[in-house]
Amino acid sequence: MDDKDEDLGAFDPNIPEEGPSAPPPGWLDDVHGYQGHQGGQDDNPLYPPPPAYNPQPELNRNTLVPNVRVPTVSEEVARDALLKFVKSKWTYSSKPARNLTFKDLKPITVYRYRLETYTESRTSAWQFEAYNGQMVDGPQYGMCPPPWDIPVTSPQRYTDMVEKVRVPHSSFVKLCHTCKGCGRTRCTSCSGRGQKRCLNCHGKGHKKRTGNHRKSSGRRNCTSCHGRGRKRCTPCHGHGYKTCSVCHGSQNLLHFILLTVTWKNNVDDFIPDRQPDFPDKKFEKVTGDPFFIDENVLVYPIQGFPDQEICDASTKMINEHLNRYSSTSRILQQRQTIELVPLTHAHYTYKGKDHSFFVYGTENKVFTSKYPSACTLL
Template identity: 60%
Template sequence: MDEKEDFVVIDPQIPEEGPSAPPPGWLDCVSGYESSKGGEDPYENYHPPPPYAPPDSSQSSHVPNVREPTVSEDVAREALLKYVESKWSFSSKPAKNLVFKDLKPITVYRYRLETYTESRSSNWDSEPFRGQFVDGPEMGLSPPPWEVPVPYPGKYTDVTYRVRVPHSCVVKPCHQCQSMGNVRCSKCFSRGHSRCSHCFGRGHKGAGKNRRRCTLCHGRGVRRCITCHGRGIRVCPSCEGQRNLFHFLQLTVVWKNNIMAYIPPDKVPEFPMAKFEKVSGDAFFEDENLLVYPIVGFPDQEICAMSKKGIEEHIAKFSSNCRILQQRQAIELVPVTHAFYNYHGKVYEYFVYGKENKVFIPKYPSACTIL
């Protein structure tokens, strides 16, 4: 019989494939976890106990005096040579033979605020039931979300941790296959075969003298369904044929280091501000506490204003749905030196910046490309 006319007899009791998530009301509500949903539906974070009060505005953090960054001619030349050697289109001759005209140090401060937070949320999850131990409500009440014990990571590290909520497990018949273990194949509509994608069901390729039988379906126009292997049914993807599902509340704990970095603009008009993001500075002031206080008395008032604003914004943003575990703030001196030099009677310039002594060149004698 032509495979086009073949058909698969399916037991009428085998159900169509249902939704992967259990229907509303399928699972009992667990006290303290009423907002938890099934499947991959979004869910809100749990509010932490009790919110933190803002820092006392009458207190503040004082900053010591700082030094001005300096770079010698030897360091500036070595940094330029290293940069030029990394650019195949640049000649090292100008860097070796330049004559410095001036090395102008520029004081650039970077304020950095870190707020380390913990958030908790939960969702119903499930796996096939294969006889595993069921830690259900009969074992006791489930602890509230913020009382579930979890191992804490090192501070200021981004970590996501998932753990089952104690005493939340329950075994239920599989809702997707109605506890049959199998579902009808939705890929081939339970026929056991589908149209050949190579010849689009025609059984041949080409036309006229170039017409030839399709080598994949052997001229039949249909191919065995690769999902159900021609059976018209497949193992339930939820319970994997076990007929029952092991449901449990899964608590997701997210530790995140929320960072705000700020450099007062227009301190170096000729220098791209974005390049400061990839270099480190000298942290001459550091302050760490559960909640830090705004900086006062620093010569650059923009840094003081940003410290106050940043702390207020972080507390307002994170204290409502996260637990603030720790804060720290720092002021870094990002070294920048504006170098001017003569080469063949012309004056050129470049910048040496960061503790790594990186180089930015607006224009180099042997090339016109701005890099």
């Protein structure tokens, strides 16, 4: 460090440089049941204990399927649905929809199988806050309860929700790791000196005279720093230090384990692809008529349903959900449903040419790959 650097301002070695915002490795001790946590990192998954029972599929369990009548739509309903669809397309004319002649309304049987697995998962991570004399729920009040023994109020079944709970008896106070308990950190902008070299005169305090001045040679004081060669540091207001951004000057931090409980309804659907002219993806945004509902902690694969693809999908998806969720989450409830999704293929003629469209879902949505619109885009 040269003399010019020393002239910039006093340097206080007792004020530490700003450390990391997260505690360094080894700063916090492991707590039984919550091992492997480090402050500032992502939440660590807490695997649930194995269930006390291991349910097996019931043998010869047939699904009772009621007599289901394939829903149909009338010409009036089909026309109204098409008119509503055309109205949403500003390039389409309503004239074909109003004047078309129906040839056939063909209902199509569409089953949708849905499996819902409602799970609860728990993760935890060290958190901290500035300590200002608040109550410290530490080990002196007892041992931390195991993560899956901490009581929480469950939401309504099949509702997604996240709740954060402070783990009892996990709190303790420790010096701030960022400022080393000083309450303030050295200003990084001026390196703790409170002043910075003037950029206008490069620290010289003067500049050469220019222009048509009577004395073309010589120097004049810098107007930016008034000849001092240095200026007060703006970020720290000339103090050379700033209040610690982590402990906010309190010098101490209250550390604790934060438990995050997540409830999630995991849903998968299956529809046999039997209608090549209709995109199955359209079914995702419409509802059907659920004529079969089976609900339990763990449901069993469907057997005896007339559509074997539905039975096979039930077996496959139940096994996938068990493998995917049972190891990392607690399965609270499962529900499987079979819906009859309305789908009607409407054939019609307009100006001597044959056309068609689909009416689908209980909402009577419309899909058509080609419409005889009377409007033409230029």
